[in-house]
Amino acid sequence: MKNRLSSPVKIIALVATCSLVLGQFAPALSQALNRPPTLIGYADPFVGTENGGNIVPGAQIPFGFVHVSPDTVNPNTAGYNPYENILGFSQTHVSGTGGASKYGNFLATPLMGKLRVNNLGSPKSEEAASPGYYTVRLTRSNV
The missing domain is CATH 2.70.98.10 (Beta-galactosidase; Chain A, domain 5)
Structure with missing residues (x-):
């Protein structure tokens, strides 16, 4: 039986998933970097x-x-x-x-x-x- 998803599709799906997960941390990181020094x-x-x-x-x-x-x-x-x-x-x-x-x-x-x-x-x-x-x-x- 042949694999339904080809290798490039798997890579694109993996990159998209990682981008979504890591994108959740961007607002917190942005706030931490823009915080004025005490x-x-x-x-x-x-x-x-x-x-x-x-x-x-x-x-x-x-x-x-x-x-x-x-x-x-x-x-x-x-x-x-x-x-x-x-x-x-x-x-x-x-x-x-x-x-x-x-x-x-x-x-x-x-x-x-x-x-x-x-x-x-x-x-x-x-x-x-x-x-x-x-x-x-x-x-x-x-x-």
């Missing part, structure tokens, strides 16, 4: 942390009560100096006010190994921040 990628939490800008880079939300951020040795008035070792992290920073640290911050110092009370400051590496996110590696105890 401006959040341009935000840099480190702007204002040096030269007396009195800004802290830690994660915070607008008008939030808790502003978790690093505290450094020889800080500026906000409690953070990007060129100094990190002592630990406190919860109640005030960013951009220009006033001295208040509120009696409770410092949390992440440590591993022997406690050195005389010198808690740790060099840092891999410090990065984006809106709502802050990370750093404390190299003294590799935390």
Whole structure:
């Protein structure tokens, strides 16, 4: 018995079917490509942390009560100096006010190994921040 459909007809049918199936995704792809870029990628939490800008880079939300951020040795008035070792992290920073640290911050110092009370400051590496996110590696105890 002979095959009813010839080979070129099968190829045309296959191409047409694939075109119809893949055509369903074209509107979604078109919308994704035409979407305007978000401006959040341009935000840099480190702007204002040096030269007396009195800004802290830690994660915070607008008008939030808790502003978790690093505290450094020889800080500026906000409690953070990007060129100094990190002592630990406190919860109640005030960013951009220009006033001295208040509120009696409770410092949390992440440590591993022997406690050195005389010198808690740790060099840092891999410090990065984006809106709502802050990370750093404390190299003294590799935390």
